[in-house]
Amino acid sequence: MAGVFDNPVFPYFVFYATVVVLKTMAMSLVTAFHRITKKVFVNPEDLMDKGKGKVLTHESVERVRRCHLNDLENVIPFVLIGLLYTASGPSLGSALLHFRIFTGARIFHTIAYLFALPQPSRGLAFFVGLLATVSMAYNVLSSAKY
Amino acid sequence: MAGVFDNPVFPYFVFYATVVVLKTMAMSLVTAFHRITKKVFVNPEDLMDKGKGKVLTHESVERVRRCHLNDLENVIPFVLIGLLYTASGPSLGSALLHFRIFTGARIFHTIAYLFALPQPSRGLAFFVGLLATVSMAYNVLSSAKY
Amino acid sequence: MAGVFDNPVFPYFVFYATVVVLKTMAMSLVTAFHRITKKVFVNPEDLMDKGKGKVLTHESVERVRRCHLNDLENVIPFVLIGLLYTASGPSLGSALLHFRIFTGARIFHTIAYLFALPQPSRGLAFFVGLLATVSMAYNVLSSAKY
Numbered sequence: 049m050a051g052v053f054d055n056p057v058f059p060y061f062v063f064y065a066t067v068v069v070l071k072t073m074a075m076s077l078v079t080a081f082h083r084i085t086k087k088v089f090v091n092p093e094d095l096m097d098k099g100k101g102k103v104l105t106h107e108s109v110e111r112v113r114r115c116h117l118n119d120l121e122n123v124i125p126f127v128l129i130g131l132l133y134t135a136s137g138p139s140l141g142s143a144l145l146h147f148r149i150f151t152g153a154r155i156f157h158t159i160a161y162l163f164a165l166p167q168p169s170r171g172l173a174f175f176v177g178l179l180a181t182v183s184m185a186y187n188v189l190s191s192a193k194y
Numbered sequence: 195m196a197g198v199f200d201n202p203v204f205p206y207f208v209f210y211a212t213v214v215v216l217k218t219m220a221m222s223l224v225t226a227f228h229r230i231t232k233k234v235f236v237n238p239e240d241l242m243d244k245g246k247g248k249v250l251t252h253e254s255v256e257r258v259r260r261c262h263l264n265d266l267e268n269v270i271p272f273v274l275i276g277l278l279y280t281a282s283g284p285s286l287g288s289a290l291l292h293f294r295i296f297t298g299a300r301i302f303h304t305i306a307y308l309f310a311l312p313q314p315s316r317g318l319a320f321f322v323g324l325l326a327t328v329s330m331a332y333n334v335l336s337s338a339k340y
Numbered sequence: 341m342a343g344v345f346d347n348p349v350f351p352y353f354v355f356y357a358t359v360v361v362l363k364t365m366a367m368s369l370v371t372a373f374h375r376i377t378k379k380v381f382v383n384p385e386d387l388m389d390k391g392k393g394k395v396l397t398h399e400s401v402e403r404v405r406r407c408h409l410n411d412l413e414n415v416i417p418f419v420l421i422g423l424l425y426t427a428s429g430p431s432l433g434s435a436l437l438h439f440r441i442f443t444g445a446r447i448f449h450t451i452a453y454l455f456a457l458p459q460p461s462r463g464l465a466f467f468v469g470l471l472a473t474v475s476m477a478y479n480v481l482s483s484a485k486y
Binding site: 075 | 456462466477
Binding site: 257260263266267268270271274275278281282310311312313316317320324327328331334335 | 350354355357358361362364365367368382383384385386408409412416419420
């Protein structure tokens with residue numbers, strides 16, 4: 049087995065994996081932005097005006113947090129399965145198809161979630177991303193190497 | 195150092211890691227199933243009958259979501275530590291023991307959680323899985339290679 | 341490309357990655373400790389005195405859980421991006437700087453969260469950790485190898 053790092057697919061995996069992880073991490077900053085602009089904090093020590101305001105939740109913040117958690121539930125499995133998939137020696141064309149469909153689907157999922165686009169836009173984006181990861185997992189498990 | 199991918203343990207790691215990540219992802223589908231059959235949605239745009247129904251939570255949905263989060267908290271560390279453990283060159287017998295105990299414990303944990311089996315069944319499954327990962331981490335840190 | 345596992349940076353990555361993942365997993369035990377000592381359970385089957393007590397939440401438990409989720413949102417991306425960063429062949433000095441700043445920031449973040457230290461201590465620790473991971477991601481994307 050040639051090893052994942054000499055694999056011509058690896059540089060592409062690195063690029064798409066980094067993009068989707070950065071996209072996931074960006075949710076932290078969007079959450080912080082909403083918390084600060086709307087003065088919605090969940091910890092007493094975060095209240096900026098001592099004595100004023102109280103700990104509460106706000107739908108804008110909760111929406112970003114749900115989007116962030118959905119990213120964790122989908123992007124992390126994509127990166128883990130994607131690494132094992134890259135190590136299984138897929139063709140470059142097939143690998144790029146998986147990486148690009150997943151990355152596109154998750155970027156669209158974030159837009160659909162944050163702007164509350166009408167369904168089934170978000171649901172569709174979620175399932176397309178899920179299918180890309182499951183398809184990679186199927187390729188890993190059915191690879192002749194394992 | 196021989197590298198993780200030439201390691202005879204690696205194919206087994208790939209198999210068990212893929213199984214537990216797929217199991218984790220399956221929680222998304224179980225959540226979707228409960229949301230749709232019980233018409234319990236957390237986003238206004240997800241309501242299927244416009245004007246009817248309202249955004250609410252439901253214990254069946256919350257239970258699956260807790261199980262999903264517990265998976266993220268345990269399965270992702272297993273895969274990350276497991277990859278480093280495989281790279282540390284463990285014996286095949288010892289590695290298989292860790293992988294199988296963890297995978298078995300987490301499958302049982304999911305059953306115990308979703309069907310609300312009496313404690314300490316779920317707590318035991320949780321701790322057995324945790325111990326398997328901690329034991330791998332101990333092996334990694336005490337490996338002569340690091 | 342030399343491969344990540346022959347890289348002199350790899351053993352250091354393994355050490356710091358294992359430490360921060362173990363720290364994240366320790367949050368499970370802190371949560372369990374608070375749940376048991378304060379008798380705060382979220383599942384009906386977890387109630388220890390049948391008939392007595394009820395399912396509820398408690399601020400101490402919720403605080404640890406928020407800290408745990410924040411770890412998942414930051415430590416997992418660090419390990420994933422850190423692996424790709426190590427594979428990109430950074431200098432040992434630069435890599436150690438990233439790993440140590442991140443690990444220190446996250447340990448301090450946990451202390452600031454669990455003991456509710458006055459802000460901006462926790463916010464600062466969060467941003468320092470985030471910057472370390474983003475800086476590694478920038479190095480990965482701008483590496484001549486990709």
